[in-house]
Amino acid sequence: MTSLLAAAPAAEIAQASGGVLGLSWLMIALPLAGAAILLVGGRRTNSFGHLLGTAMSLASFVVAVLAFFELLGRTAEQRRVGVELFDFIPAGQLDVKMGLLIDPLSISFALLITGVGSLIHIYSIGYMSHDPDRRRFFSYLNLFVAAMLLLVLADNYVGLYIGWEGVGLASYLLIGFWQFKPSAAVAAKKAFIVNRVGDFGLAIGIFTLFATFGTVAYGPIFEHADKASTGILTAVGLLLLLGACGKSAQLPLQSWLLDAMEGPTPVSALIHAATMVTAGVYLITRSNPIFDGAPTAQLAVAIVGAATLLAGAIIGCAKDDIKKALAGSTMSQIGYMMLAAGLGPAGYAIAIAHLITHGFFKAGMFLGAGSVMHAMNDDVNMRKYGGLRKVMPITFITFGLGYLAIIGFPGFAGYFTKDLIIEAAFGQEGVRGYLLGGAALLGAAITAFYMSRLMFMTFFGEKRWDKDAHPHESPPVMTWPLILLAIGSVGGGAFLVLGDRFIHFLEPVVGKPENHHGFNPVAPVGLITLVLVAAGVALAWVMYGRRPVPVEAPRGSFLTVFARRDLYGDAINESLLMRPGQWLTRFAVFFDNRGVDGLVNGLAAGVGGTSGRLRRLQTGFARSYALSMFFGAAIVAGALLLVGNL
Amino acid sequence: MELYAPILVLGLLAAGFAIFSVGIAPFTGPKRWNRAKLDAYECGIEPTRQPVGGGRFPLKYMITAMLFIVFDIEIIFLYPWAVAFDQLGVFGLVEMVLFILTVLVAYTYVWRRKGLDWD
Amino acid sequence: MSTLLAAPPGTIPAPTIEYTQLAPMMLVFGAAIVGVLVEAFAPRHLRSAVHVPLTLLSLAGAFALTILLAVDGTRNVAAMGAVAVDGPSLFIHGTILVLAFVSVLLFNERLQFVSQAASVPGSTEEEDSLEEGAVQTEVYPLALFAIGGMLLFSAANDLLAMFVGLEVMSLPLYLLCGLARRRRLLSQEAAVKYFLLGAFSSAFFLYGMALIYGFAGSVDLAKINDALGSASGRDTLLYVGAALLGVGLLFKIGAAPFQAWKPDVYQGAPTPITALMASGTLVAAFGAVLRVFWVALGNLDWDWRPVMWGVAILTMVVGAILAITQTDIKRMLAYSSIAHAGFLLTGVIATGGPAQNEEALSGILFYLVAYGFTTVGAFAVVTMVRDAGGEAGHLSRWAGLGKRSPLLAGVFAFFLLAFAGIPLTSGFFGKYAVFAAAVSGGATPLVIVGVVSSAIAAFFYVRVIVLMFFSDPAPDGPTVDVSSMGTAAVVAVAAAATVVLGVLPQPVLDLADAAAHSLFVR
Numbered sequence A: 001m002t003s004l005l006a007a008a009p010a011a012e013i014a015q016a017s018g019g020v021l022g023l024s025w026l027m028i029a030l031p032l033a034g035a036a037i038l039l040v041g042g043r044r045t046n047s048f049g050h051l052l053g054t055a056m057s058l059a060s061f062v063v064a065v066l067a068f069f070e071l072l073g074r075t076a077e078q079r080r081v082g083v084e085l086f087d088f089i090p091a092g093q094l095d096v097k098m099g100l101l102i103d104p105l106s107i108s109f110a111l112l113i114t115g116v117g118s119l120i121h122i123y124s125i126g127y128m129s130h131d132p133d134r135r136r137f138f139s140y141l142n143l144f145v146a147a148m149l150l151l152v153l154a155d156n157y158v159g160l161y162i163g164w165e166g167v168g169l170a171s172y173l174l175i176g177f178w179q180f181k182p183s184a185a186v187a188a189k190k191a192f193i194v195n196r197v198g199d200f201g202l203a204i205g206i207f208t209l210f211a212t213f214g215t216v217a218y219g220p221i222f223e224h225a226d227k228a229s230t231g232i233l234t235a236v237g238l239l240l241l242l243g244a245c246g247k248s249a250q251l252p253l254q255s256w257l258l259d260a261m262e263g264p265t266p267v268s269a270l271i272h273a274a275t276m277v278t279a280g281v282y283l284i285t286r287s288n289p290i291f292d293g294a295p296t297a298q299l300a301v302a303i304v305g306a307a308t309l310l311a312g313a314i315i316g317c318a319k320d321d322i323k324k325a326l327a328g329s330t331m332s333q334i335g336y337m338m339l340a341a342g343l344g345p346a347g348y349a350i351a352i353a354h355l356i357t358h359g360f361f362k363a364g365m366f367l368g369a370g371s372v373m374h375a376m377n378d379d380v381n382m383r384k385y386g387g388l389r390k391v392m393p394i395t396f397i398t399f400g401l402g403y404l405a406i407i408g409f410p411g412f413a414g415y416f417t418k419d420l421i422i423e424a425a426f427g428q429e430g431v432r433g434y435l436l437g438g439a440a441l442l443g444a445a446i447t448a449f450y451m452s453r454l455m456f457m458t459f460f461g462e463k464r465w466d467k468d469a470h471p472h473e474s475p476p477v478m479t480w481p482l483i484l485l486a487i488g489s490v491g492g493g494a495f496l497v498l499g500d501r502f503i504h505f506l507e508p509v510v511g512k513p514e515n516h517h518g519f520n521p522v523a524p525v526g527l528i529t530l531v532l533v534a535a536g537v538a539l540a541w542v543m544y545g546r547r548p549v550p551v552e553a554p555r556g557s558f559l560t561v562f563a564r565r566d567l568y569g570d571a572i573n574e575s576l577l578m579r580p581g582q583w584l585t586r587f588a589v590f591f592d593n594r595g596v597d598g599l600v601n602g603l604a605a606g607v608g609g610t611s612g613r614l615r616r617l618q619t620g621f622a623r624s625y626a627l628s629m630f631f632g633a634a635i636v637a638g639a640l641l642l643v644g645n646l
Numbered sequence B: 001m002e003l004y005a006p007i008l009v010l011g012l013l014a015a016g017f018a019i020f021s022v023g024i025a026p027f028t029g030p031k032r033w034n035r036a037k038l039d040a041y042e043c044g045i046e047p048t049r050q051p052v053g054g055g056r057f058p059l060k061y062m063i064t065a066m067l068f069i070v071f072d073i074e075i076i077f078l079y080p081w082a083v084a085f086d087q088l089g090v091f092g093l094v095e096m097v098l099f100i101l102t103v104l105v106a107y108t109y110v111w112r113r114k115g116l117d118w119d
Numbered sequence C: 001m002s003t004l005l006a007a008p009p010g011t012i013p014a015p016t017i018e019y020t021q022l023a024p025m026m027l028v029f030g031a032a033i034v035g036v037l038v039e040a041f042a043p044r045h046l047r048s049a050v051h052v053p054l055t056l057l058s059l060a061g062a063f064a065l066t067i068l069l070a071v072d073g074t075r076n077v078a079a080m081g082a083v084a085v086d087g088p089s090l091f092i093h094g095t096i097l098v099l100a101f102v103s104v105l106l107f108n109e110r111l112q113f114v115s116q117a118a119s120v121p122g123s124t125e126e127e128d129s130l131e132e133g134a135v136q137t138e139v140y141p142l143a144l145f146a147i148g149g150m151l152l153f154s155a156a157n158d159l160l161a162m163f164v165g166l167e168v169m170s171l172p173l174y175l176l177c178g179l180a181r182r183r184r185l186l187s188q189e190a191a192v193k194y195f196l197l198g199a200f201s202s203a204f205f206l207y208g209m210a211l212i213y214g215f216a217g218s219v220d221l222a223k224i225n226d227a228l229g230s231a232s233g234r235d236t237l238l239y240v241g242a243a244l245l246g247v248g249l250l251f252k253i254g255a256a257p258f259q260a261w262k263p264d265v266y267q268g269a270p271t272p273i274t275a276l277m278a279s280g281t282l283v284a285a286f287g288a289v290l291r292v293f294w295v296a297l298g299n300l301d302w303d304w305r306p307v308m309w310g311v312a313i314l315t316m317v318v319g320a321i322l323a324i325t326q327t328d329i330k331r332m333l334a335y336s337s338i339a340h341a342g343f344l345l346t347g348v349i350a351t352g353g354p355a356q357n358e359e360a361l362s363g364i365l366f367y368l369v370a371y372g373f374t375t376v377g378a379f380a381v382v383t384m385v386r387d388a389g390g391e392a393g394h395l396s397r398w399a400g401l402g403k404r405s406p407l408l409a410g411v412f413a414f415f416l417l418a419f420a421g422i423p424l425t426s427g428f429f430g431k432y433a434v435f436a437a438a439v440s441g442g443a444t445p446l447v448i449v450g451v452v453s454s455a456i457a458a459f460f461y462v463r464v465i466v467l468m469f470f471s472d473p474a475p476d477g478p479t480v481d482v483s484s485m486g487t488a489a490v491v492a493v494a495a496a497a498t499v500v501l502g503v504l505p506q507p508v509l510d511l512a513d514a515a516a517h518s519l520f521v522r
Helices: A025-045 A049-072 A104-127 A134-153 A157-175 A182-213 A218-227 A230-248 A255-262 A265-274 A276-286 A288-292 A295-318 A322-341 A348-375 A393-407 A413-426 A430-459 A476-510 A524-546 A558-564 A566-615 A622-644 B002-028 B059-112 C002-006 C023-041 C044-072 C087-105 C124-132 C139-155 C159-177 C184-216 C221-230 C235-253 C261-268 C271-296 C298-324 C329-349 C354-384 C406-420 C426-440 C444-470 C485-503 C506-517
Strands: A081-091 A094-102 C076-078 C083-085 C385-387
Touching (some): A025 A049, A025 A134, A049 A104, A094 A104, A094 A134, A094 A157, A104 A134, A104 A265, A104 A276, A104 A348, A134 A157, A134 A265, A157 A182, A157 A230, A157 A265, A182 A218, A182 A230, A182 A255, A218 A288, A230 A276, A230 A288, A255 A265, A255 A322, A265 A322, A276 A288, A276 A322, A276 A348, A276 A476, A288 A295, A295 A322, A295 A430, A322 A430, A348 A393, A348 A476, A393 A413, A393 A524, A413 A430, A566 C298, A622 C184, A622 C298, B059 C023, C023 C044, C044 C087, C083 C087, C083 C139, C087 C139, C087 C271, C087 C354, C139 C159, C159 C184, C159 C235, C159 C271, C184 C221, C184 C235, C221 C271, C221 C298, C235 C271, C235 C298, C235 C329, C261 C271, C261 C329, C271 C298, C271 C354, C298 C329, C298 C444, C329 C354, C329 C426, C329 C444, C354 C385, C354 C406, C354 C506, C406 C426, C406 C444, C426 C444, C426 C485
Antiparallel strands (some): A081 A094, C076 C083
């Protein structure tokens, strides 16, 4: 293994010396300690477990904010700070030094994770107040926060991988939190298994990186990425993309996300909307030097993103389950981010910007949906909602603001970030630009349609409630997070995008986008987008606002059925993977029983049979023993004579 | 070859005498038949009818035979020593005493265990 | 002989005998002779009381003397070239004496031996002697003679002394094999078979010795080796002689195709004697094998090595495979012993330069210690599992023993795992040491056969473990007699040795290294 690092020069990462940045490991350690205390402490911590978990998350947030300001206090060139922690795996050539990398990209994620995470912790105090296992829930949440922070803060791929698996574990535990529901258990298992496929790709990608560069640390790899062959970079890029697809529920590994909604709603908001599912986007953005050297892999990222944004949007159109509709939406929005990330330097910053605004509005909407479910006896069927705006004003308003943000209503968060993505997609050369841009544009229209459908079915129209439903506004501990998230949904986009604030902020990590020229509110693409969005809203109003919504879902066209069945994702998985897998398993079992066991048994029987036959030589007659000795002696003497005279 | 001629002659004479004695007896000796004449000649015990397979022999014969072998071997060692004991000196004497003592131990064992009593 | 003729007439120079260096052997033989006198003169009821301390003390004393010799550091050939006193022989003597001591502890613990050997099985005389409570106490002096023979056999530096050692070792063992108190016919049959086949093998040895003498003009091992280079034209004498000599020795270690006696004899013999044979005799025989093949035929190794390859492979395979279908625990252990002899042979074959020889020798010595303790322990356990007919030999009787007596079954399982060579047992390091030496000696294919045989062997060891722990005990199953302190002590010592050699093998490995350091004296 010839390392490309002939003489590893020092990476241009400044080392933290004291200060808050030197203590940034606390961000991970605090929630991890919280999880450990709650899990080890068991029932004794029941009384204060939720408070401890929330406090740990908040403390982590405080550290992140302090680190953020310290970073802002530096010049742009000095905003990449390494924090050496310990020598993790010193094994011969493989020497993994665990450390953190605090730079604009990771601190953005850290703020999002701890900020939104803390709000969701607070919300969960109310949401889970009746659950006997609330303490366990908070310990898992803390575990998730710690793992997710490790994922984004680590300065090497192995650290990222540990965080990656950690969030996968937390996700598995939380999806299946209500283990008594078989559907939840199955969903957790499905999420875990589908993610294994992606993790497999990620792991092999990391192995390949190590084989090529002789290290797994970001600094040296990115510095020398251009020295590696395009073939290697493309392979690594595609493998990383496979990992990203698993974690971020992109085609073809999207099927687990809809089922993951079996988990408690705060989980859906935090893990399966705002943070964990965006890890794939982080991975690709973080690995930008690799993808920049592998145009094919980059194009694959964009295509996967475009395809998923459409698929997710179509699924969102047909779901009557409010959380699944939102989950389809999440898929779709992450598709936008992947698309942007696949556009190269032109798109990385936009992808992350959209990721952050999406984190706010989607988390807000999930929590709003949770608030609605809370009010409606945990019923998730939107056909049984209707007219909730009057009884749940705060939920309605905050959800509405999130709605305006996601469809891209001018001035709201999504307007800025999504339009940038669509523009950037059209900015690609030739047919590629039109195809990707067209997909993004079409997605925007469908988004407007299904989100409006969701709004109308839930908050407008007549009451279609079950008889025993007595909706009411949620307690303040749940509504305050909604309000705070709504503020982000309203102003986040403008804050990040106007004046290219965020793009400049991320420049040290992802580079300067070429021919980027600020946000233009009257660009032709933006105007077309607005028209299409309006059309989508209008269509939804015609179908669901004006007409009464039937409580029983109509059969619908084949397209509706197609969308309801998640575009036959499960069917495809089943026929392409599961059935062959089962056949393979059965064959393997058969082979194991007949072939391997047969071989082993046959061997054993053969040995036994030989033994039985040889045993007959053991007649018990001294004369036959003596005869065998005699012949043995003759053979030994003969052999020795033969050898000796050779 | 001449060296062996007397031995050969002696052998021939001995064989001739044996054949002559046995051959002449039936013609010259008196023929008075009785039962005792058919018995084995003063050798071991009276042969009795044995069961198939030879039956059992009293263990005492074995002991006698083994004692015979023990002393036979003792003689084998004693004989060369006796020929050259003057040259072997004290060392030879001591070793031979040790050897005889060892055989003596075995002998006393047989004696104490009544191996020498016939009944 | 030439010296005899050259000496001036009237004086034969007195041979020198280094009594101090032969002290361990002489102590054991002396105690044996005293034992005969005890038999002759002590009243019957006192005999055991005299024999046990006499035997054990003499063995302990001999061991102490061996240690003194080892510390003293003199390494030479004693008794006019008849007995070698060197590192390997001292190590082997120490091993034999300790193993013999432990085996003898098993002798008196339970009525293992026949009341009156001369009485016909099932006869009224037998009943009478049983009623009298008689025991054939001659086993003690006989065992001492056998042990003394082992010492001489393994240390002999010329073929004549070796033959004397062989016979002194074997003749008492033939007798002892026939002295089982239960299943006397089986025991006597074993004794007769062992005697007949042993005599047959001695004849081979003797004939081989004669041919070698014809080739080299000497029975001294070193002189034979010297003659290998010089004498030519009489190669047939040499090869046939070496082969026949080898047959006699391979018979004693139970190498195939000369292994047939082992299962029958091990099964029929009283179990303490089986323990003594499986440990002490094997150690002694390997000492003799090493001496003949490395010292006397050391320069011939290119010629005997291919043949020994075949013997080793056959031995390992036959031992491992035939063990599978055994239903008697002692027979199974006998085949196990055959397989182990095969493993040890791979070490004998691994000759090369001095460093290589030291490595191989050290490995063999360690293996012998490890295996010896484990096998004595295993047979000691066999003596404890009893039912109405004596020891419960049939494997089916051992079913569910783990439930009835978990500790004993656990210890036995541990011994079996050590036989299989599982890490953290002495067997692992023994096999490792020998196989590693064989690999560095260029016998990798042999090691592969060895490992495969070990795997096959592991099957039947584990089968017994499964039988003991995962089967339900029969309602009329055997009882475990733990009343005897001596047997319990033997099991404990063996288990401790198996653990210690498996966890902390280094001291004994160092000792074996040191013993092997200067190789054999010539």
